Amino acid sequence: MSILIDENTRVIVQGATGRDGSFHLRSMKTDGTKIVAGVTPGKGGADVDGIPVFNSVAEAENAGDADASVIFVPAKFASEAMKEASDAGIPLIICITEGVPVLDMVEIYHLVRSRGQVLIGPNSPGLICPGKCKIGIMPASIHKPGKVGVISRSGTLTYEVVHALTQAGLGQSTCIGIGGDSIIGTGYLDLLERFEADEGTDAVVLIGEIGGDTEERAAEFIRASMLTPVVAFISGRSAPEGKRMGHAGAIISGGQGTAEAKVAAFKAVGVPVADTPNAIPALIANRRA
Amino acid sequence: MKIHEYQARDLFRQYGIPVNDYKLVRTPEEARSASEGWKQVVVKAQVLTGGRGKAGGVKLADNALEVETKAAKILGMDIKGYTVEKILVCDAAPIAKEHYLGMVLDRSRQGITLMLTDQGGVDIEELAVKDPDAIHKMTLYPHLPIDEKALEAFLGKAIPGDSQRKQALDATEALFTLFLATDASLAEINPYALTPDGEMIALDGKMNFDDSALFKHPEIAALKNLEEDSADEFEAREKNLSFVSLDGDIGCVVNGAGLAMATLDLIKHYGGNPANFLDVGGSSNPQKVADALNIILRNPKVKAILINIFGGITRCDDIANGLLMAREQLDINVPMVIRLVGTNQKEGRAILESAGLKAGDDLDDAVKSVIAVAGGSA
Numbered sequence: 001m002s003i004l005i006d007e008n009t010r011v012i013v014q015g016a017t018g019r020d021g022s023f024h025l026r027s028m029k030t031d032g033t034k035i036v037a038g039v040t041p042g043k044g045g046a047d048v049d050g051i052p053v054f055n056s057v058a059e060a061e062n063a064g065d066a067d068a069s070v071i072f073v074p075a076k077f078a079s080e081a082m083k084e085a086s087d088a089g090i091p092l093i094i095c096i097t098e099g100v101p102v103l104d105m106v107e108i109y110h111l112v113r114s115r116g117q118v119l120i121g122p123n124s125p126g127l128i129c130p131g132k133c134k135i136g137i138m139p140a141s142i143h144k145p146g147k148v149g150v151i152s153r154s155g156t157l158t159y160e161v162v163h164a165l166t167q168a169g170l171g172q173s174t175c176i177g178i179g180g181d182s183i184i185g186t187g188y189l190d191l192l193e194r195f196e197a198d199e200g201t202d203a204v205v206l207i208g209e210i211g212g213d214t215e216e217r218a219a220e221f222i223r224a225s226m227l228t229p230v231v232a233f234i235s236g237r238s239a240p241e242g243k244r245m246g247h248a249g250a251i252i253s254g255g256q257g258t259a260e261a262k263v264a265a266f267k268a269v270g271v272p273v274a275d276t277p278n279a280i281p282a283l284i285a286n287r288r289a
Numbered sequence: 290m291k292i293h294e295y296q297a298r299d300l301f302r303q304y305g306i307p308v309n310d311y312k313l314v315r316t317p318e319e320a321r322s323a324s325e326g327w328k329q330v331v332v333k334a335q336v337l338t339g340g341r342g343k344a345g346g347v348k349l350a351d352n353a354l355e356v357e358t359k360a361a362k363i364l365g366m367d368i369k370g371y372t373v374e375k376i377l378v379c380d381a382a383p384i385a386k387e388h389y390l391g392m393v394l395d396r397s398r399q400g401i402t403l404m405l406t407d408q409g410g411v412d413i414e415e416l417a418v419k420d421p422d423a424i425h426k427m428t429l430y431p432h433l434p435i436d437e438k439a440l441e442a443f444l445g446k447a448i449p450g451d452s453q454r455k456q457a458l459d460a461t462e463a464l465f466t467l468f469l470a471t472d473a474s475l476a477e478i479n480p481y482a483l484t485p486d487g488e489m490i491a492l493d494g495k496m497n498f499d500d501s502a503l504f505k506h507p508e509i510a511a512l513k514n515l516e517e518d519s520a521d522e523f524e525a526r527e528k529n530l531s532f533v534s535l536d537g538d539i540g541c542v543v544n545g546a547g548l549a550m551a552t553l554d555l556i557k558h559y560g561g562n563p564a565n566f567l568d569v570g571g572s573s574n575p576q577k578v579a580d581a582l583n584i585i586l587r588n589p590k591v592k593a594i595l596i597n598i599f600g601g602i603t604r605c606d607d608i609a610n611g612l613l614m615a616r617e618q619l620d621i622n623v624p625m626v627i628r629l630v631g632t633n634q635k636e637g638r639a640i641l642e643s644a645g646l647k648a649g650d651d652l653d654d655a656v657k658s659v660i661a662v663a664g665g666s667a
Contacts (some may be wrong), residue, residue, distance in 0.1 A: 101502035103472050107432040109399050156599045182396040212396050235550040237658020238557040246531040246546025246568040259417050278653055279302050
């Protein structure tokens with residue numbers, strides 16, 4: 001079992017003929033994902049690695065009966081691409097693109113929510129259900145099928161944590177990068193709720209970072225609504241105030257969003273917080289025992 | 290991106306928000322002549338940081354001579370690391386009450402939060418901590434028109450007079466239009482003053498903009514002040530690297546912001562002190578690695594460098610080639626510890642080994658050894 005995707009998920013790739021899009025289309029296909037169509041305006045009729053390319057998501061949806069669409073288009077066009085996928089009625093939209101204007105995202109956030117669709121990202125590495133389906137840019141080779149769910153605001157840090165889990169023999173049910181921007185389609189709460197309901201997940205790793213208050217709210221949700229054990233990790237403990245650490249959302253301002261506050265929030269509800277990524281597997285083993 | 294007060298005032302004027310009269314000057318003499326005819330003058334340092342008043346960068350002057358001497362005092366002053374090169378002279382308005390009116394992108398409400406209090410002025414941040422309920426809040430959305438009735442009721446919480454409330458309504462709508470039209474992330478009027486004549490006017494302004502949206506607004510991008518970033522940070526941005534200077538002695542090159550932060554944390558955890566945050570991003574361009582090392586090596590405090598790469602989109606062989614390229618282009622006179630795993634790890638390590646460089650597997654081990662070679666405790 002897994003959340004959001006499985007071996008039957010049919011996927012459209014927006015920006016399929018671009019440098020990143022075509023590379024990852026091939027990689028996802030190699031990793032077993034059911035890619036049904038690509039989209040690049042003006043390139044309809046072409047194909048990438050045997051996958052037909054259409055001019056619009058609506059055309060691709062008609063032809064491919066898709067469950068999900070993953071977006072690799074440049075930042076300037078990513079907002080339109082998300083709206084197009086939403087207009088075409090795609091239930092799950094994943095935006096990999098980084099640098100989407102935030103006010104555009106506010107509008108898109110409310111648009112997809114009002115339609116009952118799920119948007120992951122932007123600035124997300126995507127999600128993977130090891131051995132079944134990968135929609136994103138993560139290296140599938142470090143994953144292993146299993147029962148640990150992983151949710152993270154980061155990309156490569158997630159790989160680091162997944163690598164540590166796999167090395168320790170802990171496989172994963174679904175790993176999701178929710179994106180490092182300040183406005184994202186889906187946050188921790190929705191995904192924690194899905195993991196809680198998923199029979200194939202028996203522990204969750206939540207990887208947070210400085211900025212905002214979503215980790216604090218996640219801690220409250222875990223206390224109130226979860227039986228599945230959760231282990232947390234927070235990056236940015238050594239970050240200075242007022243400096244944005246790469247991610248648009250990773251900034252401590254006005255004393256808000258500090259790592260200390262987040263660590264304290266988790267500890268207060270009985271969620272152990274790992275000091276280092278390599279310390280996570282042992283904490284999970286403890287919580288499961 | 291941040292802008293100066295005078296630039297925010299220019300935008301306020303353009304969008305019809307009343308401001309008291311002001312002029313930007315660069316010398317004490319200019320300050321004197323620019324403020325001729327004003328009864329009382331506020332002389333204000335223009336720097337990209339808050340707390341100017343408390344740092345002595347804002348002074349009141351009662352005559353032309355005072356304007357000149359106070360301007361001379363403020364020019365060249367250092368405020369939180371910024372040197373004052375420009376000052377603003379303003380026609381001092383009599384104040385009956387100071388309000389605060391602000392809008393900020395609010396990630397937890399997925400909207401724009403409008404904030405208002407009749408306890409505006411320099412202590413607004415303290416108020417926000419001490420008595421958050423004294424600041425009234427209302428959420429606005431970029432895709433929805435403002436509900437004027439609700440807004441008027443909201444403004445009434447801090448602005449009782451009918452005429453003043455009407456003025457504030459117009460100003461709030463104008464500020465919202467400006468916010469949306471420029472993809473701002475913050476817009477503040479503080480103080481938003483009530484004069485004894487019953488006029489509501491902006492006596493100061495602050496705006497920040499979304500860097501990711503600047504491509505839509507060349508006129509806003511043109512307001513960029515180079516002093517916002519350190520020279521290194523500026524160069525890093527030009528080279529598409531995400532870089533922040535810190536005060537330690539271990540240089541860091543990492544791919545991905547989250548992993549880069551976690552790497553700094555780990556260095557601190559094991560007793561070391563990082564010199565910088567640097568995310569080379571997800572690209573596979575070897576030159577970026579060389580550019581990154583070039584920026585780090587310019588810092589004389591750096592005693593050792595940690596390269597931590599977890600290949601995903603980034604390929605380890607590209608990173609290895611970048612390291613060799615950097616060795617040819619630069620004089621690398623400090624030890625480097627390399628940790629290289631992920632996509633094309635085998636190929637990357639083979640490239641390094643052929644050049645006599647070794648790469649490790651484990652992150653904790655790499656961090657401990659870089660601290661050791663930098664002369665730290667681990």
